[in-house]
Amino acid sequence: MNLTDREQNGVVIIEPKGKIMGGPDASLLHDKLYEFIEQNKKKVIIDLSRVDWMNSTGLGILISGYTTLRNNDGELKLANVTEKIKSLLTITKLVSVFEAYDSVDDAIESFH
Amino acid sequence: MDKPIITGNTMIIPSNQEFLAEVDIFLEGILRGYGVDESRVADIAISVSELVNNAIHHAHHKDTQKTIAIEINKDKEDIVITITDQGTGFNPDDINDPLAEENLLKDTGRGLFIVKSLMDKVDFKITDKGTSVTITKSVK
Numbered sequence: 116m117n118l119t120d121r122e123q124n125g126v127v128i129i130e131p132k133g134k135i136m137g138g139p140d141a142s143l144l145h146d147k148l149y150e151f152i153e154q155n156k157k158k159v160i161i162d163l164s165r166v167d168w169m170n171s172t173g174l175g176i177l178i179s180g181y182t183t184l185r186n187n188d189g190e191l192k193l194a195n196v197t198e199k200i201k202s203l204l205t206i207t208k209l210v211s212v213f214e215a216y217d218s219v220d221d222a223i224e225s226f227h
Numbered sequence: 228m229d230k231p232i233i234t235g236n237t238m239i240i241p242s243n244q245e246f247l248a249e250v251d252i253f254l255e256g257i258l259r260g261y262g263v264d265e266s267r268v269a270d271i272a273i274s275v276s277e278l279v280n281n282a283i284h285h286a287h288h289k290d291t292q293k294t295i296a297i298e299i300n301k302d303k304e305d306i307v308i309t310i311t312d313q314g315t316g317f318n319p320d321d322i323n324d325p326l327a328e329e330n331l332l333k334d335t336g337r338g339l340f341i342v343k344s345l346m347d348k349v350d351f352k353i354t355d356k357g358t359s360v361t362i363t364k365s366v367k
Contacts, residue, residue: 136251136276138244168269170276171341175334182332199269206344207337208326 116140116166118147126158126223127151128194132165135173144173148180148191157189160222164195174209181213190214194222228294236300242283242293242312250279250297254308257299263306263366270345271306271364277338278310278360286314286358304367305347310360316353 116133117140129151131144151159161177181191193215196204204210216222231240231249238253240246251272258268279295287293296311323330325337343349348363 134248134251134272136247136273137280138247140248168273170273170280171335171337172276172280174337178332179334182334199266203273203341206341208331212331 116143118143120147120151123219124223124227126160126226127156128160128162128219128223130162130165134167135169135176137170137172141172141176145176145179148176149183152180152183152187152189155187157184157187158226159184159189159191160194160219161191162194162219163197163200166197166200168197168199169203171207174203174207177213178209190226192216192222192225194219237296237298239294239296240279241291242287242289242295243291244280244283247276247279251276254297254299258306261301261306261366267306267364267366271308271362274342274345274362274364275308275310277342278362281338282310282312282314282358285317286312301366304365306364306366308362310362311357313357315355316358319351319353 116131116135118129118131120129129147135141135144184191193213196215216225228241231238231246236257238250240250254275255268255272258271282295283289293313298309300307322339323336325340330336342362346362346364350361352359
């Protein structure tokens with residue numbers, strides 16, 4: 116997995132690409148997320164459009180980022196959730212936790 | 228052992244997360260060769276990654292000297308995969324419910340639940356010298 120990131124309208128967008136299954140690649144996403152948290156960023160979107168699938172390690176990284184941001188008056192939201200990831204979020208009831216949007220623009224709009 | 232060994236449809240890896248991607252490439256290649264559709268390929272790949280991760284973290288406590296074997300077979304319309312570790316065993320019923328309110332926001336504890344949700348059958352053979360988990364997924 117690799118990832119890119121950008122900022123738009125005061126919102127950080129993290130764009131992982133590939134599979135999030137654990138190991139050094141998953142650490143990339145975790146470390147990038149926490150880099151922004153340490154920079155006191157409050158609005159973060161994970162764009163999942165290029166993620167083939169993730170397992171519970173990936174879900175754990177999302178949850179950890181979500182709760183850490185929330186505890187620091189910030190928010191983490193999801194954009195472009197694929198069908199496979201949506202089914203995992205549903206199976207694990209995490210669909211009730213995360214706000215998910217059909218596009219990055221919609222997710223950015225939700226912060227304002 | 229410091230790198231994976233492949234014999235037919237079996238891959239043995241050192242117990243180290245750096246080999247997760249190689250397991251995935253090996254597995255998905257075989258599944259596509261069997262003509263498995265992409266959605267099921269993903270479900271099976273997710274499940275195998277969960278079990279390999281469980282072996283690394285829970286069975287082997289990140290001891291990289293231990294090994295994990297992944298054996299892939301097709302039996303009529305079923306894909307049957309066995310993941311074997313060298314740990315001392317566990318009780319699969321002794322796992323917290325990840326859907327319980329108090330566990331929903333924990334960042335671990337969902338792996339086996341996901342495997343049981345995605346696969347048609349999950350069987351455990353547990354000894355104090357190692358555990359084999361066999362997952363079955365119909366592909367008809």
